[in-house]
Amino acid sequence: MERDEIAVKVKLRLDELGPFEEGQVIDSGRIDAFLDDSVKRLLSVVPPYIPTASSFLDIVSYPPVGSVAYDEFTGYVPLPSDFLKLVSFKMENWSRSVTEAISENDPRYKRQAYKETRGKFTKPVAVYRTKYGVGKVLDYYSVQSGEHTVEHGLYIAIVTAQNMDEELIDPLTWIVAEAILNTVGEGELAKAAFIKVTEWISSKIGI
Secondary structure (H helix, E strand, O other), X not given: OOHHHHHHHHHHHHHHHOOOOOOOOOOHHHHHHHHHHHHHHHHHHOOOOOOOOEEHHHXXXXXXXXXXXXXXXXXXXXXXXXXXXXXXXXXXOOOOXXXXXXXXXXXXXXXXXXXXXXXXXXXXXXXXXXXXXXXXEEEEEOOOOOOOOEEEEEEEEOOOHHHOOHHHHHHHHHHHHHHHHHHOOOHHHHHHHHHHHHHHHXXXXXX
């Protein structure tokens, strides 16, 4: 959907909530300024299985995106520049996928330094890190016998508003309305707008 069409829908949301005086119009350019940041916020709060996922392995690059070994059992995968959130990651010899990665601040991260306590192929662990000269990466713990082949890596990519899934336009308009209402001091109405987002999510996950 085009950005100007989304802006029109946001205006309808604001009219529905009714915070502005009759005849007062929110400029489309002002709405447009909130769109892409609102996309990131929406994609951060919706369950990762709702947006269309992208694959690490579909990225065209040289050398091709794949694993880089630290040693026989551990390594990392460079994350794409548009990475926002992990959906699912699995090395070929793992018995299951990882759907959530931890940060270096997580107490479990220190345990990955020791063979006895780190993630194994039966219960793997992935860690978000920033590696000098590479950028953001996903460390993995651990594989068997030097088998460092990535089976799959799915993630939610940062996209612009006009490239959002059509299904997500409705909650996006409410998140944009929330952002605008907060900037004009309408905190309670902003909360009401975000409740619409949570209701939409609940309808999708069957709550």
